[in-house]
Amino acid sequence: MTTVVVLEPQSSGLSLLRYGKAAGHRIVVLSRDAGDRRVPDDHRRYIDELIEVETNDQAAVDAALDRLPRIDAVVPGLEFHVGVAARAAARLGLPGLPVTTVDLVRDKHLMRAALDRAGLPAPRWAAVTSPREAVRAATAIGYPLVLKPADFCGSFHVTKVTDEVELTAAYRRMAADETRDFGRTAGARALVEEYLTGPELSVEGYVHDGRVTVAAIVEKRLSPEPSFVEIGHVVPAELDAGVADRIRRHTGAVARALGVTMGPFHHEIRLTADGPVTIELAARLAGGQIYELIELTTGVCLPRAMLAGYLGRAPRETRTKDAAGAAATVFFIPAGPVSGTRALGADRVESLPGYVRHRFTVVPGAAVPAGTDHRCRLGYAILRAGSTAEARRLSTTAAGLVTFE
Ligand SMILES: Nc1ncnc2c1ncn2[C@@H]1O[C@H](COP(=O)(O)OP(=O)(O)O)[C@@H](O)[C@H]1O
Ligand SMILES: [Mg+2]
Structure with missing residues (x-):
C-alpha cells in the first residue's frame, strides 16, 4: 500500500488526510500534536499512524x-513545513520541491530578490533588521508602506504605516512579540515595502513537470487597514478575460522565477494600475477553505492534485463545472473584545440561500486576540451563489448575522 506522510497537517493541510485516505493510501502524520499544532479530533480517524515529533526540527x-x-x-x-518536507523528500529520493526553491518561497527577503532578478514587476522594498534600518529604508522608499516579518504568515504583524513614528512603533511591537504561531515567533528580520494599491486576488493552481495550471483566481475581502486580515474569499474573481489572462501569464513567470517545479501554489497579487504585482507565492494549498470553493465551482480538487504530484503522478483534474456560479468563504470576527465562549446566529446563517456549511472555532474561555491577524477569526461559513457579486453580498449579510459573547 502506498504510504503518504503528511507533515504537520493544519488548516487546508487537513484536507490531505481525508483525500489521501479516500484514495486508499496509508496515512502517516508527523505532528507536534499539541497546542495550535494539535491534530483536530474530527480528522484523526483518517490517520493510520500518528507520530509525535517536533516538526520545526529537521x-x-x-x-x-x-x-x-x-x-x-x-x-x-502547513506553510512552515514546506521547507522541512522538501529537505526530507530530497534526502529520501522522493518527489518534492527543489531545496533551493523552498529557501526562496519560505523567506520573503529571498523571494523578493529572486523576483527582482527575474525582472518581474515589484514594489520598492528593503530587508531590515532594526527600527533604525527600517526608518532609513522607508525614507528612500516613501510612505505609506508595509512592514512585515520576513518569515511568518497569517498577516501577523503585517502593518501599513504612514510615517516614521508608526513604523518604529509597529517594528518594536513585532520584534518584541513572544506570541508563538505553530511554535514560531515573528522575530526582527523584516521587510519594508512600497504600499501596492489595487484589489487583492490570489491565483490558485499546481505545477506538474514544470507546467503551470491555474485552477482559479480568487477575490479577497480584507479587514480595515492598517492590518490585513483576510475576512473572506470569493471564487471566481470578476475579471475581464484579458486581465485574467495577464494574471495567469504573470503567475507562470513567477512560478518559473522561483523554481516551483511541482505541487500546488497559492500566489497572492495586487492588481495595480500597471497590472498584477506579486505579494508572495506560497508553495502549498491556500488556507481559508479556498480549495473547497474551487472544487464547488470548477470540479478541480487541489488537495487531490497535490497528493498526486507528491507521489510523482500526473494530477488528473479536469474542469467539470465551468461557469457553475460562485462560492465564498466568510469569516466570523467579533466586533470587539469578547470572552470567547459562545457564538450566536448560526441558525440565521444556515437559513441563508446558498448555505453550504459553517464551523465555529471559539475556544470556550480563551481570550480573543485583537483583530490584527488570523486568530481573530472565530469561525467561517461557506456559501454558494449564482454570481460573484451575489456571493459577495451574501458574505456581507452572513458576517452581520453572527455575534459573540
Ligand atoms: N506591499 C504591499 N502592499 C499592499 N499590501 C500588502 C503589501 N504586502 C502585504 N500586503 C497585505 O498584507 C497581507 C499579508 O502580507 P503577506 O506578505 O502575504 O504576509 P503573510 O505571510 O502574513 O500572508 C497581504 O495579503 C496584503 O493584503
Ligand atoms: Mg500572504
Whole structure:
C-alpha cells in the first residue's frame, strides 16, 4: 500500500488526510500534536499512524522518517513545513520541491530578490533588521508602506504605516512579540515595502513537470487597514478575460522565477494600475477553505492534485463545472473584545440561500486576540451563489448575522 506522510497537517493541510485516505493510501502524520499544532479530533480517524515529533526540527523529522518501513511521499501540511518536507523528500529520493526553491518561497527577503532578478514587476522594498534600518529604508522608499516579518504568515504583524513614528512603533511591537504561531515567533528580520494599491486576488493552481495550471483566481475581502486580515474569499474573481489572462501569464513567470517545479501554489497579487504585482507565492494549498470553493465551482480538487504530484503522478483534474456560479468563504470576527465562549446566529446563517456549511472555532474561555491577524477569526461559513457579486453580498449579510459573547 502506498504510504503518504503528511507533515504537520493544519488548516487546508487537513484536507490531505481525508483525500489521501479516500484514495486508499496509508496515512502517516508527523505532528507536534499539541497546542495550535494539535491534530483536530474530527480528522484523526483518517490517520493510520500518528507520530509525535517536533516538526520545526529537521533532524527530529528525518529521524522519525528513518524509522518508517516504507514512504512514498512526504507532503507538507502547513506553510512552515514546506521547507522541512522538501529537505526530507530530497534526502529520501522522493518527489518534492527543489531545496533551493523552498529557501526562496519560505523567506520573503529571498523571494523578493529572486523576483527582482527575474525582472518581474515589484514594489520598492528593503530587508531590515532594526527600527533604525527600517526608518532609513522607508525614507528612500516613501510612505505609506508595509512592514512585515520576513518569515511568518497569517498577516501577523503585517502593518501599513504612514510615517516614521508608526513604523518604529509597529517594528518594536513585532520584534518584541513572544506570541508563538505553530511554535514560531515573528522575530526582527523584516521587510519594508512600497504600499501596492489595487484589489487583492490570489491565483490558485499546481505545477506538474514544470507546467503551470491555474485552477482559479480568487477575490479577497480584507479587514480595515492598517492590518490585513483576510475576512473572506470569493471564487471566481470578476475579471475581464484579458486581465485574467495577464494574471495567469504573470503567475507562470513567477512560478518559473522561483523554481516551483511541482505541487500546488497559492500566489497572492495586487492588481495595480500597471497590472498584477506579486505579494508572495506560497508553495502549498491556500488556507481559508479556498480549495473547497474551487472544487464547488470548477470540479478541480487541489488537495487531490497535490497528493498526486507528491507521489510523482500526473494530477488528473479536469474542469467539470465551468461557469457553475460562485462560492465564498466568510469569516466570523467579533466586533470587539469578547470572552470567547459562545457564538450566536448560526441558525440565521444556515437559513441563508446558498448555505453550504459553517464551523465555529471559539475556544470556550480563551481570550480573543485583537483583530490584527488570523486568530481573530472565530469561525467561517461557506456559501454558494449564482454570481460573484451575489456571493459577495451574501458574505456581507452572513458576517452581520453572527455575534459573540
Ligand atoms: N506591499 C504591499 N502592499 C499592499 N499590501 C500588502 C503589501 N504586502 C502585504 N500586503 C497585505 O498584507 C497581507 C499579508 O502580507 P503577506 O506578505 O502575504 O504576509 P503573510 O505571510 O502574513 O500572508 C497581504 O495579503 C496584503 O493584503
Ligand atoms: Mg500572504
